[in-house]
Amino acid sequence: MSYEQEEEDHYGPGYEVGSYTKDYNDGPYDGESDLNVNSNPEGKPRILLMGLRRSGKSSIQKVVFHKMSPNETLFLESTNKIVKDEISNSSFVQFQIWDFPGQVDFFDSNFDCEMIFGGCGALVFVIDAQDDYIDALMKLNLTVTRAYKVNPNIRFEVFIHKVDGLSDDHKIEAQRDIHQRANDELMEEGFDSVNLSFYLTSIYDHSIFEAFSKVVQKLIPQLPTLENLLNIFVSNSGIEKAFLFDVVSKIYIATDSSPVDMQSYELCCDMIDVVVDISCIYGTKDADGAAFDHQSLSLIKLNNSTILYLREVNRFLALVCILREDHFARQGLIDYNFVCFRNAIQEVFEVRMQVQQASNNTNPSAGSYKKNVLQTFIIDSNEALDLKLVRKPSDVENEETTFKPEMSHQIFGEKYKIKFY
Numbered sequence: 001m002s003y004e005q006e007e008e009d010h011y012g013p014g015y016e017v018g019s020y021t022k023d024y025n026d027g028p029y030d031g032e033s034d035l036n037v038n039s040n041p042e043g044k045p046r047i048l049l050m051g052l053r054r055s056g057k058s059s060i061q062k063v064v065f066h067k068m069s070p071n072e073t074l075f076l077e078s079t080n081k082i083v084k085d086e087i088s089n090s091s092f093v094q095f096q097i098w099d100f101p102g103q104v105d106f107f108d109s110n111f112d113c114e115m116i117f118g119g120c121g122a123l124v125f126v127i128d129a130q131d132d133y134i135d136a137l138m139k140l141n142l143t144v145t146r147a148y149k150v151n152p153n154i155r156f157e158v159f160i161h162k163v164d165g166l167s168d169d170h171k172i173e174a175q176r177d178i179h180q181r182a183n184d185e186l187m188e189e190g191f192d193s194v195n196l197s198f199y200l201t202s203i204y205d206h207s208i209f210e211a212f213s214k215v216v217q218k219l220i221p222q223l224p225t226l227e228n229l230l231n232i233f234v235s236n237s238g239i240e241k242a243f244l245f246d247v248v249s250k251i252y253i254a255t256d257s258s259p260v261d262m263q264s265y266e267l268c269c270d271m272i273d274v275v276v277d278i279s280c281i282y283g284t285k286d287a288d289g290a291a292f293d294h295q296s297l298s299l300i301k302l303n304n305s306t307i308l309y310l311r312e313v314n315r316f317l318a319l320v321c322i323l324r325e326d327h328f329a330r331q332g333l334i335d336y337n338f339v340c341f342r343n344a345i346q347e348v349f350e351v352r353m354q355v356q357q358a359s360n361n362t363n364p365s366a367g368s369y370k371k372n373v374l375q376t377f378i379i380d381s382n383e384a385l386d387l388k389l390v391r392k393p394s395d396v397e398n399e400e401t402t403f404k405p406e407m408s409h410q411i412f413g414e415k416y417k418i419k420f421y
């Protein structure tokens, strides 16, 4: 089964708004019965959205993953239960987001820290920068220390949110102040090794997508490989910047190593919108009715001698590049390099699929899976060895002088096993 087929199972045809996520509410939060760790059987990373009431958690989730327009969030009702949202819109971008009610109380006996923080990949803590943030900092400290004790591998991401209402100076001052106070408090309590990452965000511009891109990237184990591939592609094709986008969410799952500036990111996001919108209106739709398919390719020339170049990588991912017009004279080279790049990405997916299949075929318990994977690295020492008796120089090349040992326990032990052969 190809990974595309598997994806289809998760993800209905087309890219209609709101069609890609499965939003399910589990009823009012009533503690353990409501939150079962087995609800995450595929081991998809979990991202928790926490923060005080009205800090903007649900708005972030709706705008980034459900295409809600920012103005509509004004009418969102307060969340009073944990809302779990499964994001399965690309092979790489697969995770669950749990949106917590602002008033969640860690000291409530119903709140099962072990279970909630145990299987969590990242914890996004949202602070309303337009409000007095002293209470939020206290809650941040409490949340981080609780979560860290349960699971020291969680990545802590702090969104200093609603910065659209602040002047540039005010933004920087707020970030500096929050950063300092949050870290000082953690140090005082002896949590020196906790690392908090800070982002200035707003749902009214692309900053929230950029911040979420970085949060998600940290959960993608293949990120270094993808970045490497992008670096090779960019440096051999005269491209200034390249982003590998998840088309539906417009989260970039990887980029080359040159610094990301917001303007380039916004341009590339807008390009995806233009391409998908124009394809929806004028494109010939395939059997699935998808606006983005294997033929999706677009070129936009800007009036500053810059070119935006988009190519489909697979059903869910697009490569969007920014390059100077004179470098595009060698389009053949860029196209060729792109094909190599796409094939390499395909291989990354295939390896991932194999690992997933191996894990599905075995007993779901982690121990047995590990055992099965390890098994593939163990070989019989009699099989692995070739001995050769050399009497004269020509014997080195002569296959007939090679033979397998009848026993090798003197070197490899009674079990005749070689590990990691």
Ligand SMILES: Nc1nc2c(ncn2[C@@H]2O[C@H](COP(=O)(O)OP(=O)(O)OP(=O)(O)O)[C@@H](O)[C@H]2O)c(=O)[nH]1
Binding pocket: 051, 052, 053, 054, 055, 056, 057, 058, 059, 060, 070, 072, 073, 074, 075, 076, 077, 078, 079, 080, 100, 101, 102, 103, 161, 162, 163, 164, 165, 201, 202, 203, 204
């Ligand atoms: N100016 C501005 N307002 C925002 C932003 N994000 C969210 N809001 C507004 O903040 C208000 C609260 O947003 P919610 O998403 O309901 O907040 P919440 O944290 O989920 O609240 P609870 O469910 O009560 O915990 C809404 O009126 C949003 O429109 C932002 O980036 N800028």
